[in-house]
Amino acid sequence: MSIELRNISKHYGETRAVDEVSLVVPDEVQVLVLIGPSGGGKSTLLRLLGGLEVPTSGEVLYQGRSLGTEESNLRQFRRKNGFLFQQFNLFPHLSALENVMLPLTKVHDFSAAEAKDRAMSGLERFGLQAHAEKMPAQLSGGQQQRVGLARAMAHQPGLLLLDEPTSALDPEMKAEVLEVIDELCREGQRIILTTHEMGFAKKSGDQLVFLSRGKVIDVSEGTAFFESTDSPEIKGFLEKVMKW
């Protein structure tokens, strides 16, 4: 992925959501997973990595180049990426197909006909061809998240950023969405993901970062993280979340 965070902080008033974090994500890392307790700074760091937020201090570098703080540069960077968040962010008054088409025509300059073709093949790819004309309220949570994924992937983003994409779903739908994300991982898509799904983190993450109170507590390769961490905080966290 070739990302470097240099002493990056993000403060909201008195809250240090991300607090002087430095991190190197080498090029070989295809799937980066951010884990840790609630309020630890995962979503904030993901937004910083996606160019959705400007750091209070420090720098984010992609392929050795700083993202900087200029809105026009950040916008250009954001356009190349795909995003999906925990809550289904579909427009309620648009069909599944229209939801996927909208950014293609509005942001990525595709003609309506091209956007429709792309959007349909995206929906097919995620098993939603029968639901293209449905409105979000007529879809299950899992189907809505898959439409969100089709939308995030429609312009073939270099980097897909997912913030707890399954945490609002029932177990069965969770599994169905994780399956699709796993497929994207196997296809070689570059992904940054925050999740509380430790099994998935272990299976799919090339690099895992544990964040707590805005700090990186530990970084390691996928499975090694679960076997060899020395941090009592991480051990405590894993025992708690993997108990049930």
Ligand SMILES: Nc1ncnc2c1ncn2[C@@H]1O[C@H](COP(=O)(O)OP(=O)(O)OP(=O)(O)O)[C@@H](O)[C@H]1O
């Ligand atoms: N826009 C904001 N304005 C004010 N405070 C914020 C904002 N975003 C995050 N915070 C605060 O920053 C800290 C880190 O939040 P963040 O959402 O990054 O944590 P998280 O690890 O994603 O938690 P969770 O697992 O619950 O999603 C929290 O104390 C949060 O209340």
Ligand SMILES: [Mg+2]
């Ligand atoms: Mg979060």
